Amino acid sequence: MTLASRDIRWSAGGRMIVDGVTLEAAPGRMLGLIGPNGSGKSSLLRLLCRLRNAASGVVMLDGRDIARVPRRDLARRLAFVEQQATTEIQLSVCDVVRLGRTPHRAALASWSEADEAAVTAALSRVGLEDRHDQLWHTLSGGERQRVHIARALAQEPSELILDEPTNHLDIQHQLSILSLIQRLGITCIVALHDLNLAALFCDEIALLHEGRLLAAGSPETVLTEEMIRTVFGVTVAIRPGATGRRHIEYLIDTGRDAARALEGAKG
Ligand SMILES: Nc1ncnc2c1ncn2[C@@H]1O[C@H](COP(=O)(O)OP(=O)(O)OP(=O)(O)O)[C@@H](O)[C@H]1O
Secondary structure, three states, X not given: OOEEEEEEEEEXXXXXXXXXXXXXXXXXXXEEEEOOOOOOHHHHHHHHOOOOOOOEEEEEEOOEEHHHOOHHHHHHHEEEEOOOOOOOOOOEHHHHHHXXXXXXXXXXXXXXXXXXXXXXXXXXXXXXXXXXXXXXXXXXXXXXXHHHHHHHHHOOOOEEEEEXXXXXXXXXXXXXXXXXXXXXXXXXXXXXXXHHHHHHHOOEEEEEEOOEEEEEEXXXXXXXXXXXXXXXXXXXXXXXXXXXXXXXXXXOOHHHHHHHHHHHHHO
């Protein structure tokens, strides 16, 4: 066991947002967190990395309540890539990635070769080594996202939590970032909206609905036609894809839509 929650609850604005979630991320595996908008994915991820405290229940790192783990020790273990992270506007790309080294450096210690090597390797892994000195605020949305992933990689975590890391990324970078995360071989929890990407990359999937964990298990057991219709209100057909993973096809009644549009045009 690495990161796990037991019956955690968190409410805001008089509403239960995370409602009794018990979840376990297996060591070295990639756990996908899926669910409709507002189902509580970001809130749950923030509880798991202790950016928020659960009102009840417990989050555990290797069986130890994370509320009792010193912040610095937690930062050495666990990295979080937020959905819309912002950074001080005058920082350069390498400055942002260097922030990932903070938990590993003793107070007042000078910048080491190992620190610089970790930053260079992280930038190269996200394909931005040539942007080392560019100002962060001049990057495109997708490049910023990749820099934040590089910052998390420079942190050399053993647990990595990512909130929709493919946001803003073109398809090539969506695939390369998820492949990279998969190849890291560390424990990952990643919130994803794209169900096909979740099926393609995740070892396990957890499905949230209205703050509750509705299902957790292999992509085959969680991503079923019935579950997707019930939770997302979308009709799909699921077949084995060319990769051997499941492929989800969204069934849109284009014939009916076209007939309606035609009738509307006739007045
Ligand atoms: N601090 C807060 N105060 C009030 N409501 C909140 C707060 N934080 C989150 N919520 C509400 O909790 C619900 C879950 O939000 P959350 O961001 O966790 O969902 P999500 O599954 O990540 O959504 P999305 O897919 O749209 O990113 C939403 O309805 C949101 O408005």
